[in-house]
Structures are given as C-alpha cells and as structure tokens.
Amino acid sequence: xxxxxxxxxxxxxxxxxxxxxxxxxxxxxxxxxxxxxxxxxxxxxxxxxxxxxxxxxxxxxxxxxxxxxxxxxxxxxxxxxxxxxxxxxxxxxxxxxxxxxxxxxxxxxxxxxxxxxxxxxxxxxxxxxxxxxxxxxxxxxxxxxxxxxxxxxxxxxxxxxxxxxxxxxxxxxxxxxxxxxxxxxxxxxxxxxxxxxxxxxxxxxxxxxxxxxxxxxxxxxxxxxxxxxxxxxxxxxxxxxxxxxxxxxxx
Numbered sequence: 268x269x270x271x272x273x274x275x276x277x278x279x280x281x282x283x284x285x286x287x288x289x290x291x292x293x294x295x296x297x298x299x300x301x302x303x304x305x306x307x308x309x310x311x312x313x314x315x316x317x318x319x320x321x322x323x324x325x326x327x328x329x330x331x332x333x334x335x336x337x338x339x340x341x342x343x344x345x346x347x348x349x350x351x352x353x354x355x356x357x358x359x360x361x362x363x364x365x366x367x368x369x370x371x372x373x374x375x376x377x378x379x380x381x382x383x384x385x386x387x388x389x390x391x392x393x394x395x396x397x398x399x400x401x402x403x404x405x406x407x408x409x410x411x412x413x414x415x416x417x418x419x420x421x422x423x424x425x426x427x428x429x430x431x432x433x434x435x436x437x438x439x440x441x442x443x444x445x446x447x448x449x450x451x452x453x454x455x456x457x458x459x460x461x462x463x464x465x466x467x468x469x470x471x472x473x474x475x476x477x478x479x480x481x482x483x484x485x486x487x488x489x490x491x492x493x494x495x496x497x498x499x500x501x502x503x504x505x506x507x508x509x510x511x512x513x514x515x516x517x518x
Contacts, residue, residue, distance in 0.1 A: 268459065269456075269459055270309050270311055271309055272310070272364075274308075274366075275363065275367065276304070276307050276430065278307060278361075279304070279307075279332075279360065279361050280301060280359070280362070282360055282471035283307065285357075285358060289311065291366075293328075296320070297321075297482070297484050298325070298482040298483075299355075300486060301486040302437065304352045306478070308316065308461075308476075308477055311452065312463050312464070312480070313466060313480065314463070314464070315465070315467070315472065315479060315495060315497065316481055320482035322465040322482060323375075324353055324355055326411075326434045326463065326465045326467075327353070327434070328356040329359065330373040332356045335397035338382065338431075339375040339379060339380045339381075339382045340372070340373060340385065341372055344382070344385060358440060368461070370425065370426045370428060370429045370431040370460075371431070372429065372431050373434075374420060374431070376438035377438075379408075379420075380409075381512060383408035383409055383416060386399045386400055387408075395439040403424040403501050404419045404421065413438075413453070414439040416439075416442050417439050418440070421436070421451050427459060427500060428458060430460070431455070431460060431461070432462075432464075433466075434465045435494075436448065437467065437470070445470040449473065450509040452471075471498065472492050479492060
C-alpha cells in the first residue's frame with residue numbers, strides 16, 4: 268500500500284500562464300476555470316460528475332501527459348483509430364513521486380475494443396515474441412463478452428506495483444462484477460498500486476479513505492461518497508422506489 272512518500276503521482280497543476288483564452292474547448296469546461304492544483308490520493312482517486320463535465324477529458328489529458336496512448340493500453344501502445352483527443356495535456360504539469368511504477372495501464376471503456384484489435388494485430392506479426400494476449404489470460408478479447416474482456420484486463424493484466432488510470436471501467440460490468448472489481452482494486456492497492464478512476468458507479472466509489480472529486484457547473488470540489496448525487500439517487504430509489512417512480516412518471 269502506497270503512502271504520500273511512495274506514491275507514483277502526487278498532483279497536477281494547470282499551467283495558467285500558458286493559457287491565452289478560456290473560451291474554447293476544453294479550456295471552457297467549468298472545472299478548468301478554478302483549477303490550480305489537484306492532489307491525488309496515494310491509493311485511489313475518483314473523478315466523478317454528470318456527462319459533459321469533462322471527466323474523460325481530464326483522465327485522457329493525465330494519461331497522455333504520462334506517455335500513454337490516447338485510446339488506452341500501456342505506454343508501449345502506439346496506434347490511432349480516430350484522432351479525437353483534446354489538447355488539455357499541453358496545459359497540465361504532473362508532479363511525480365520519487366518511486367516509479369513497475370506496471371501501468373490506461374483503460375478506456377469506449378475504446379477498449381480498439382485496444383483489443385491492436386493486440387491481435389501485434390500478435391499476428393511474425394517473430395513478435397511472446398503474445399500480448401497471454402498477459403490478458405490467453406483468450407482473444409474479441410471472443411469474449413464486453414464485460415468478460417474488461418474483467419480479463421483487471422484480473423489478468425494488472426500485476427500490482429502499478430499505476431492504473433481507468434475511465435468508466437464499470438460500463439460493461441454487472442453489479443456483482445463491480446463488487447468483484449472493488450475487491451481486485453483492494454488487492455492491487457495492497458500490492459503497491461495507485462488508481463485514478465472516472466466512474467458513475469457508487470459501488471466503485473466506495474473504496475475507503477479515497478479522494479472523490481466532483482466536477483460540476485460551479486467547478487470541482489472534493490466530496491464524500493454519501494454526498495454524491497450518484498449515491499443519493501440510488502439510495503432514494505431503493506429506499507422509496509414507488510414514491511420516486513410516481514413523481515418521475517407524473518412528469
């Protein structure tokens with residue numbers, strides 16, 4: 268388990284002196300306006316918020332700043348299915364710790380199919396050495412369900428002592444698998460890993476003593492799980508489902 272002294276990424280700063288205008292995307296995102304420094308937890312940091320608030324854009328920029336491919340994978344992956352990433356990474360300064368991670372992976376739910384395709388292309392090359400897919404359990408990711416292929420990355424590929432940036436990893440996971448993933452996160456944290464996760468899932472947000480940053484129209488703020496709209500809505504739904512549905516359908 269990492270501490271403040273051993274964590275791989277400590278914080279990020281916005282290079283405000285290099286920004287000429289906040290009028291264009293992605294610099295016009297609400298959370299950017301008040302961003303000075305964002306501190307990361309040594310173990311797990313969550314970035315949450317409604318669609319369109321910039322969660323994926325921020326994670327993408329962090330990952331690119333650290334040398335990852337915009338569509339995901341390891342730092343050794345170099346491919347592009349569609350060049351659509353923003354230039355936010357140019358305005359971020361990442362503060363790293365003294366220690367370096369032995370393993371690393373940038374997981375993006377929306378482009379993981381492209382990563383799986385790239386793995387098959389690399390493994391099909393003659394004299395390519397050990398197959399990449401073997402580190403994912405040996406079975407083609409395209410021959411598994413979406414959720415199974417996701418889980419193969421979390422269970423088989425992530426090795427510990429690693430830096431893992433995950434963008435909405437719950438997208439294809441059932442609630443049971445989300446709980447299993449939470450357990451896997453704990454195992455990897457115990458093995459010296461650090462996570463930065465964008466998610467809508469209150470299940471995944473439940474890791475103890477983590478940082479949760481909520482992006483909203485007013486900017487960015489740190490919150491507790493119970494104060495997130497994700498938790499509040501789910502709690503309200505299961506506590507008084509009939510009443511919530513009554514008002515929902517009445518509209």
